[in-house]
Amino acid sequence: SAISAGMWGWVAVYAIASLAISAVVNWALDALKPKPKSDSGGTLVNARGAVKSQALDVGHIRKGGAVVSRHTAGKNNKVLHKVIALAGHECNAITDIYLNDEIVTITNDAVTSEPWNGKIKIYKHLGGQTAASDTFDGSSATLASTLHDEADVESTFIGTGICYVYARLEYDQNVFANGIPT
Numbered sequence: 001s002a003i004s005a006g007m008w009g010w011v012a013v014y015a016i017a018s019l020a021i022s023a024v025v026n027w028a029l030d031a032l033k034p035k036p037k038s039d040s041g042g043t044l045v046n047a048r049g050a051v052k053s054q055a056l057d058v059g060h061i062r063k064g065g066a067v068v069s070r071h072t073a074g075k076n077n078k079v080l081h082k083v084i085a086l087a088g089h090e091c092n093a094i095t096d097i098y099l100n101d102e103i104v105t106i107t108n109d110a111v112t113s114e115p116w117n118g119k120i121k122i123y124k125h126l127g128g129q130t131a132a133s134d135t136f137d138g139s140s141a142t143l144a145s146t147l148h149d150e151a152d153v154e155s156t157f158i159g160t161g162i163c164y165v166y167a168r169l170e171y172d173q174n175v176f177a178n179g180i181p182t
Contacts, residue, residue, distance in 0.1 A: 080169040080180065090127030091163035097122055099181040119175045123166040125159055
């Protein structure tokens with residue numbers, strides 16, 4: 001009986017030591033694995049696709065949208081135009097705009113945050129627009145017409161009832177060294 005009691009003591013020590021080693025190894029592996037991005041569900045990412053559902057948003061939320069138009073223009077296709085639908089209804093406001101998970105500062109529709117200073121313009125449309133000349137926030141009909149032509153959007157496009165942003169990105173190899181921002 002003395003041998004079996006001693007043997008049980010060693011079994012208990014072995015079991016506790018094994019559990020402790022396993023816990024430390026699991027902790028170390030968990031600490032070393034890459035962290036998931038803040039948007040594991042894909043709701044903050046702008047998605048492209050032939051068929052996308054219209055979002056009905058209530059309250060204050062952070063989300064991506066459906067890329068409904070993507071077109072390049074200009075010399076050597078230097079300018080990228082994207083129309084991103086955020087909701088299939090009129091919204092009260094589009095507040096913060098994020099590029100690569102960082103809130104950017106926008107002055108007169110131009111992103112003034114580094115490194116995109118002046119290379120990205122973002123035009124917000126809440127869904128209440130009623131005329132094509134208002135669609136791209138042009139200060140004149142000529143500017144609105146130019147943006148329609150450059151963005152390859154029909155001149156009759158209004159976007160009534162659709163909350164969306166129109167983003168215009170002018171390529172610069174130093175600014176976009178890591179690609180198009182999300």
